[in-house]
Amino acid sequence: MRCPYCQSEDTQVKDSRPAEDGAAIRRRRICPDCGGRFTTFERVQLRDLVVIKKTGRKVPFDRDKLMRSFDIALRKRNVDPQRVERAVSGIVRQLESSGEAEIPSGDIGTLVxxxxxxxxxxxxxxxxxxxxxxxxxxxxxxxxxxxxxxxETS
Structure with missing residues (x-):
């Protein structure tokens, strides 16, 4: 893993532990060259997803962008971050298991x-x-x- 501070190719894993209810691995890393510390997450990716925008343009699916959408909508709302993480992971799993590699952005918006x-x-x-x-x-x-x-109907 490349160091985000000095771009060194050689970083060391100092700690690994499960994250996101076992769906990811959180790794604390240190760069021996500059001493920089950072965290990485390792997740299973079943397939490369592509989002088809309304304009027809195709872009790679970005889980972080999905998470930012939730963060913006939930800004200053008292919602447990683990519930948000589970919702995002659920959407990603749903998209990956749909059998489709190309997903219209509107479908993602509906799931959100x-x-x-x-x-x-x-x-x-x-x-x-x-x-x-x-x-x-x-x-x-x-x-x-x-x-x-x-x-009223509930």
Missing amino acids: MEALKALDDVAYVRYASVYRNFREPKDFQEVLGELRGEE
Whole structure:
């Protein structure tokens, strides 16, 4: 693993332990050249996923970008980080086991919406406002109406 500080090719693993409920391995590393310390995560990747954007452009799937979407929607919300990690890992597993190597970005957005709805209503509305491209206050009212309707039927 290359050192992110000095770009040295030789780094040493100082500690390894399971992370993300056993779905990943967290490794603490040190660079013998500059003394820099950093953490890496090792995860199973079943296949290389490609996201098809609305414009038709294809980009490699980025788990970190998915996590950032959750972080933005959940900003200043009191949600357990482990629940968020489980939701992201669940989406990635679902995408990898779908049998498709190319996934439309809209499908990923729908999965994120479902996961956020289960985690936090405010984050769900925040994400929906961007994902569905809200233009007027009535757009928010419609989503809030959907949430109220589900609460009443539960």
